[in-house]
Every structure is written in C-alpha cells, then in structure tokens.
Amino acid sequence: MAYDKFTILQSTAVPLSTENVDTDQIIPARFLKATEREGFGDNLFRDWRYDSAGTPKADFVLNDSTYSGKILVAGKNFGCGSSREHAVWALYDYGFRCVVSSFFADIFKNNCLNIGVLPVTVAPAFADKLFAAIAADPLTEVEINLPQQMITLLATGDAESFDINEYKKDNMQHGFDDIDYLINMATEIEGFEANR
Amino acid sequence: MEKNTLFDKIWDAHVVKSVPAGPDVFFIDKHFIHEVTSPVAFLNLEKRGIGVKYPHRTIATPDHNVPTVNQDQTIKDKLSRMQVEKLRENCAKYGIELHDLGSAHHGIVHVIGPELGVTQPGMTIVCGDSHTSTHGAFGAIAFGIGTSEVEMVLATQCIMQSKPKKMRISVEGALGKGVTSKDIILYIISKISAAGATGYFVEYAGSTIRSLSMEARMTICNMSIEMGARGGLIAPDQTTYDFLKGKQYAPAGDDWEKAVAYWNTLRTDDGAVFDQELTFDAVDIEPMITYGTNPGMGIKVVDNIPTTEGMEGSNKTSYLKSLDYMGFAPGEPILGKSVDYVFVGSCTNGRIEDIRAVAQFVKGHKKADSITAWIVPGSREVEKQAQAEGLVAILEEAGFELRQPGCSACLAMNDDKIPAGKYAVSTSNRNFEGRQGPGARTLLASPLTVAAVAITGRITDPREVFQN
Numbered sequence A: 001m002a003y004d005k006f007t008i009l010q011s012t013a014v015p016l017s018t019e020n021v022d023t024d025q026i027i028p029a030r031f032l033k034a035t036e037r038e039g040f041g042d043n044l045f046r047d048w049r050y051d052s053a054g055t056p057k058a059d060f061v062l063n064d065s066t067y068s069g070k071i072l073v074a075g076k077n078f079g080c081g082s083s084r085e086h087a088v089w090a091l092y093d094y095g096f097r098c099v100v101s102s103f104f105a106d107i108f109k110n111n112c113l114n115i116g117v118l119p120v121t122v123a124p125a126f127a128d129k130l131f132a133a134i135a136a137d138p139l140t141e142v143e144i145n146l147p148q149q150m151i152t153l154l155a156t157g158d159a160e161s162f163d164i165n166e167y168k169k170d171n172m173q174h175g176f177d178d179i180d181y182l183i184n185m186a187t188e189i190e191g192f193e194a195n196r
Numbered sequence B: 001m002e003k004n005t006l007f008d009k010i011w012d013a014h015v016v017k018s019v020p021a022g023p024d025v026f027f028i029d030k031h032f033i034h035e036v037t038s039p040v041a042f043l044n045l046e047k048r049g050i051g052v053k054y055p056h057r058t059i060a061t062p063d064h065n066v067p068t069v070n071q072d073q074t075i076k077d078k079l080s081r082m083q084v085e086k087l088r089e090n091c092a093k094y095g096i097e098l099h100d101l102g103s104a105h106h107g108i109v110h111v112i113g114p115e116l117g118v119t120q121p122g123m124t125i126v127c128g129d130s131h132t133s134t135h136g137a138f139g140a141i142a143f144g145i146g147t148s149e150v151e152m153v154l155a156t157q158c159i160m161q162s163k164p165k166k167m168r169i170s171v172e173g174a175l176g177k178g179v180t181s182k183d184i185i186l187y188i189i190s191k192i193s194a195a196g197a198t199g200y201f202v203e204y205a206g207s208t209i210r211s212l213s214m215e216a217r218m219t220i221c222n223m224s225i226e227m228g229a230r231g232g233l234i235a236p237d238q239t240t241y242d243f244l245k246g247k248q249y250a251p252a253g254d255d256w257e258k259a260v261a262y263w264n265t266l267r268t269d270d271g272a273v274f275d276q277e278l279t280f281d282a283v284d285i286e287p288m289i290t291y292g293t294n295p296g297m298g299i300k301v302v303d304n305i306p307t308t309e310g311m312e313g314s315n316k317t318s319y320l321k322s323l324d325y326m327g328f329a330p331g332e333p334i335l336g337k338s339v340d341y342v343f344v345g346s347c348t349n350g351r352i353e354d355i356r357a358v359a360q361f362v363k364g365h366k367k368a369d370s371i372t373a374w375i376v377p378g379s380r381e382v383e384k385q386a387q388a389e390g391l392v393a394i395l396e397e398a399g400f401e402l403r404q405p406g407c408s409a410c411l412a413m414n415d416d417k418i419p420a421g422k423y424a425v426s427t428s429n430r431n432f433e434g435r436q437g438p439g440a441r442t443l444l445a446s447p448l449t450v451a452a453v454a455i456t457g458r459i460t461d462p463r464e465v466f467q468n
Helices: A086-094 A106-115 A124-136 A166-174 A178-183 A186-194 B006-012 B039-048 B078-094 B109-116 B130-138 B147-156 B181-192 B214-227 B238-244 B254-263 B313-326 B352-362 B380-388 B391-397 B447-456 B462-467
Strands: A008-011 A013-016 A071-074 A098-101 A118-121 A142-145 A150-153 A159-161 B015-018 B024-027 B030-033 B058-060 B124-127 B141-144 B158-161 B165-172 B200-205 B231-233 B276-281 B288-290 B298-300 B341-344 B372-375 B423-426 B441-444
Touching: A013 A124, A071 A124, A071 A142, A086 A106, A098 A124, A098 A142, A106 A118, A106 A166, A106 B147, A124 A150, A178 A186, A178 B147, A178 B158, A186 B015, A186 B024, B006 B141, B006 B200, B006 B231, B030 B109, B030 B147, B039 B078, B039 B147, B058 B078, B109 B124, B109 B130, B109 B214, B109 B380, B124 B130, B130 B141, B130 B214, B130 B231, B130 B238, B141 B231, B147 B158, B165 B181, B181 B214, B181 B276, B181 B288, B181 B298, B200 B214, B214 B231, B214 B238, B214 B352, B238 B254, B341 B352, B341 B447, B352 B380, B352 B391, B352 B447, B380 B391, B423 B447, B447 B462
Parallel strands: A013 A071, A071 A098, A098 A118, B030 B058, B030 B124, B124 B141, B165 B200, B165 B276, B200 B231, B341 B372, B341 B423, B423 B441
Antiparallel strands: A008 A142, A142 A150, A150 A159, B015 B024, B024 B158, B288 B298, B288 B441
C-alpha cells in the first residue's frame, strides 16, 4: 500500500556493524503469525534486544539511548535469508526510513523499495567512515538526498553518490507502489496472458 | 544467431514490457501461496477493492506454522489457527485451489508443486518464500518474493523485476561414497560465501549435476538463496521428463509430445556468455557440516573449525560472535562433538529419496539414547510412500519419531522447537541464530550425515559408519 514520500532525510543514525544479519534476526519466525501489518516494530531484532524473560539486553544498540534516528547503518550482506517482508515492516514500524550498508541481500532490498524504506548502498570505505563518525559523535547527522542520490555526513561534508533506478526513485519520491503501475497495464497483461 | 542462456530464454519470454530505466514487467505462470506471507496481500486487495485476476494460476497449502501432530484436530495455537483459517477463507472467496491439512496432497509448498506436476520446465514460478528456488530443478525460473509482490501477482499476475546477472556453476566428475547433493551445495556455498551469488541467477551444469535425480537437483536449487542468488536452475532432460510424466497436472497425450519438444529447446546455447562462471570437481567434495550461523560457514566434517587468521575488524567480530553463539572455538575439530537433536525434513531434504537414504542407513541400528530424532515428511504423498516401502517401520524401530508433514523444525513456527543451547544436526537449509527455536544451535548436513549422528550421538563422518 502507499507509503510516506521520501525526498530528503536528515537524521542521526543507529550503527549495527554485524555482518550477514539475516531476516530471522530482524524479525524471528515466531512473530510472523499476524494476519495484519500492525505492531511488528515491537519485535524488531527481538532476540538480540530482549532476553528470554523479556528484559532488554543492555549491550544491544537499540537499547542504548546514546543512539537513535531514522537511519540504520548496517554491516555487509544485510537482510540475507528469508524473503519475509515482515522484516522491512518491522524496521519501518520501529521508525527507520533508510538502511545504509555496503552490501544488501537482493530480496530484502526489493522488499524495502516496495514499502518505502530506502536502501542505500555505499562503498565499504564510506560505510567505515559512517561507523567511525557515529562512534565519535552519536549525535552526528547524516543526510540522505534522494533527488540528488547523495549521502552526506553533515559534520564533515564527506559525501558519496548512490544508485537507484529512475523508476524506483520516482516511486519513492511520490509514495507510489508497483501495483498502481501494474493495474494500469491490465489490458497489455491480458493480451500477454491469453497467449500463454 | 544470438547465443542465449537457458535463463535468458525463459526470462525474455515472460517480459510483458521493459520500463525505460527501470525494471521489467514480468509475467508469472504459477504462484504458490501459504498461510504466513499471504494474509496481508489479500487484505490489501480488499482495501483497494480489487480481486484475484487469474485464480487458476495460484495454488495454496498451509505449511509454515502447522502442527505436525494431530492434524485432524483443530489447531491449538490461536494465531496459527487464524492464519490457516484466513488462507481457507481467501481461497474459498477467490476460487483458489487449496491443498488443506489432511488432504491427499497436503505438504510443504515446494514439495507438493513438483509432486502434482504443477512445476514444469520453462515456467516462471514465485511464492512468498525464498526457497521457491527449489522449482528451478525443473528448468524453471523460480524465486521468492515479498508480500507486496504476492499482492501484485494476485492482482495482475505480474511483478516488476530487474533482470539479474547470470552465473554458471559446473560440477564435474563422480561423487564419492557417502557424498550427496546436499554436500555439493553446502560445499559450493562454503567456497563462495553466503553472499557470493547475490545479484545473480545461477545455472547448475556439468556431469555431476546431470547424474543427479530430481530430488537431489531440488536440494541443490533449494539452497541457491543461501549464497545470495535469487534462484538457481538446471536444464531439463530425460530425468526431468521421467519424473513429470503422468503427474496430475503434467501435459498428457499429444500435449506431452509438444511440451517435450519445447522443453528440449530449453538449453544454454554453446558459446552463450555468463557474467560469472565457476567450476568445481566432484572429487574434492566430501560430507559437509556447518559450524556457524550462516550457511556459508561450512566445512568438511573431518576438518577443523577455521581459525581467525587473516580476519580483522567487523569481519572478525562477526565471526567470533557466531562461534560464541554456537559454543565452539576457532581451530577445534568438529568431529566427536555431542548432539542433542536430529531433524530430517524441510523443503531441502524432506522428499522420499531423503527418507529412503536415512532408513537404509539406520536399518538394524538404534539411535543413541541422548538423541531426540524427528523425521518430518515433506508431504502426505511422501509419508504414504514411506509407509508403503516399509521405511516408517525401520525408522520407528531405530527410535525416530515420525511426524506429519509441514515446515516443522526448519523454522520452528509451530511447537517443533529445539530448546535453547541444544545442538541439532538438521537436513534443513538455515543455521541462523534461533532459526530452530530461540537459543537453538543448528548444524546443517546431509540426510546421511544426520543418520550417522543419530546413531552415534556425536558429529560423525557417515563414511565411518558405513565401514562398520
């Protein structure tokens, strides 16, 4: 369904440098039993965030009040594993609008673009720069400029451009989803289907 | 003439339109749905006031969260019950074929699709499940999608996809004794890492792959996603046709001949170019096992867990975090470590051939006292055949507990959970933290290795047990 438009986002960021974070960690399978898309943020990173008694684990970054913001800076191969879109629903519901990583898993990246969380792929060196800057000053702000396709560390002006195809960029800027586009193509699809 | 890969041939035949500077509008022949990733898609259709455009192109079964005992009774877990009831309701409302709990073809969606002959060469197949790549074994383009895309397929039979890059992985030569297709794929993933094929669609080729049964090919394609690939496929051949012929939805009569003539064109042309090519020798592949928390962390069962030599920064931290979760130390052998559970099942290794292999192996043996052994057939059909072949009796005699079909302990959405801190050697596909239950420690291996572990209670080389 339609989501909030994304143009320019300025925010502090939450660092999670662990590599190969899979979608089972982002939202464990036992929390996929809903029939509606509500409240997934409560269980975001559930087993890293809480112990088995439900007590927050002090050493996990989401429980550290030093860090906050709408941007998650993640380690490489973020979102691997299961295709569950619930992982992105959980990130969105928690308040993240953008995930930055040097490497994303394919299906996760697609799912992000489909529900309005912007995946920004940066060079490994730039990711390191972001982690270092956030460690040095947790209040440092990062700007994500979608129209210009630029990510900038506002304190230093360090910047890098990122890729996104024109179609998805346009969708994100207007809060459109693919289904609107496809429904408008019904006649062409009907013609195609009839020949299969 | 242009030289095309098998993947190009199928992909290009399904592009309704290419969006300039954007993805392709990609037509889907068959869509599988289950109870977990479809409810929100149906809900959104209702919100938009639209229906299911081509209901005959979608097939449903509840598999992810269903109990594997007492399937004839009402599901006890309220949320699971609600999801299964929602699936029934949506299928009835929109006229979608449902293979419900207890029916003749109920089972894991990636097991029943091929069993019914729904899965055929040249098709495009999607499902809200990343192991949809399984169907690629038939020479189909099959991959997992998110719930927004499930909604798109229900509404329009299309999704918006950018064409992935192409990789060919060839495996050549004869496999050694005790080495299975599960070892082939665990070996490949260990070589190229859990992200080594991200951005690619893989074609598996070579004499080793050609010699495999359909069940074994499905195991390989199933785990394509575990190296990051969207999917993997194998060109159809006589093995494929022999499997499909006579299946419920397979073409029959003249249609069969026509279909085979078309399927015979589904080959990568000589000289076609891939973005990446890798070749492995079967002789190098031995029984494999994982020791960490992603499927790329695999070794030969006779090898030591890698040391941290050459690692630094977040790479090293992540590695040590993973070993800490598993309770293992860098550099130590994995052979001989004690195990609490074994699980035979899942869309990776829950087919008749897998159950046959385990039964033949454990025949006349007893499982170790310390082991809890679960065997969960991938479908009712597999269960029925295992009974008919006398495999169930052998397994029960050996101390295995046979359960009813479903995804079960592969992802532990139902009650089939491995307790925190316990070790499970599993034929499933993912060893992520908590995958088989919060705090559970999973080691992935082949059905043969799992059978050997069940007997000894320890990490064991199946070839050793063979010799005894």
